[in-house]
Amino acid sequence: MTYVEHSSDALDLAAAGAGLTDVEAVWADYVNSPKIRKLSLSPHEAIFYEGDPADHIYELAGGSVMLYKLLPDGRRQVVEILKEGDLFGFQRGRNYDCTAETLSGVELRALNRRDIDVSLSLQRYIGERMFAKMESLHEHAMLLGRKSAMERVASYLMRFVPGRGTADCTGPAEDIEVDDGMIELSMTRQEIADFLGLTIETVSRAISELKRRGLIRIEKQDRILIPRICNLCRLTGMH
């Protein structure tokens, strides 16, 4: 008896030839295979609602998506902000535990739980992504439970600076004298507030305060220039 029943197609076989550890290549092969259904969505469109039967798993191929939960009285908490490459829609139970809504124009790939369940490499790829996501959920718990409003907003802005503001960030490259960055906010103040556990007004005040202190400059509404990244990073509470 062989283990053929573990794989529905040639993906793992190809991977075995390429070296077992290259799960990312297997994943790329899988999601680019013609049987994967692709979807395009407009900004602020719901993908699924909290409580809906969890019948699909998605990969975000482009754009950004938020996941949020609601309390019966309407209070909202955005629990994840997803970016290209992120996976969502996995559930333990029969129903989604949160609502998924697009923040921008979005390209999705709808995956089949069945394909994934029978491939070791796909499982491993997903595992890797899940562990990363758990770390970012831990970080977010720290933000929500223990950071001040200003620290939350600074941390939020730092999210969008690639490669900076993480635990292992070592500051700017040494040979660089200007350490600035331009970031793009695709979320409204309400969405940011619901992500940070604050109100619109508190978020707005914190951003104004950063402007006043010269730590950020607003160019054209939702484009923000950070003149000295390290200065902003120091306000996150993490360094």
Place this chain on the structure above:
Amino acid sequence: MTYVEHSSDALDLAAAGAGLTDVEAVWADYVNSPKIRKLSLSPHEAIFYEGDPADHIYELAGGSVMLYKLLPDGRRQVVEILKEGDLFGFQRGRNYDCTAETLSGVELRALNRRDIDVSLSLQRYIGERMFAKMESLHEHAMLLGRKSAMERVASYLMRFVPGRGTADCTGPAEDIEVDDGMIELSMTRQEIADFLGLTIETVSRAISELKRRGLIRIEKQDRILIPRICNLCRLTGMH
């Protein structure tokens, strides 16, 4: 060519005989196999520290464990409270992203990443557990970001009432007239506060308030009686 390289031992083969979907049986076989190293720990002992090289994965076989993160100035956020059967120590990177500390006497099983990486069934089992954990992290984000102090404490107490207080809770069984429960708190006020994003004093005041209102009764320090579970549950903000 077969897929034999996907499995280091007979676990999956046995599972195939028993039906592919019974990943829990495969897991049970694995963790009970003699090669799994077992550990016993006393209360309030560190298992690993944030930043340590992530060289082990653990299954909590008995007792309870908390995971927490620290900010440089000492602020602490407890990000998970683990109970029997929970897995922890998975990391995306090279190092643990939080500290693990026992809350009670604890029995652990130290697992090998290598064993798991080559078994589809074990991967799938872990995936299931991770999805459940992500849901509880979402729930916790809601608590930290949007609930009042009283709602947080009520939610915390409800955690320890088996089968109640969850989203799909339908209340007590219909044929029952007394709906009470006894719970055991194994955490200090400081640990509870750091889990709920509050201070010791606020937690203490909330508990006193619940006592005053007759919603709980303290028996012998860390044993709490809940006379009418639904009454407490109503304070969680979820119904």
Place this chain on the structure above:
DNA sequence: CGTGGATTTGATGAACATCAATTAGAGTGG
């Protein structure tokens, strides 16, 4: 140019943190 929603700003209030003191409980040694 005008309209309507989003954002900002201001004034006030409530919830929770902080600081300080007291009490309760668990463990210890006489």
Place this chain on the structure above:
DNA sequence: CCACTCTAATTGATGTTCATCAAATCCACG
């Protein structure tokens, strides 16, 4: 068994931060 000690927990007084309520301003879009 009972005082003693030490820490955890409670309670009280005050302060700070952020939420709430209200108004003004900005900006995108027709």
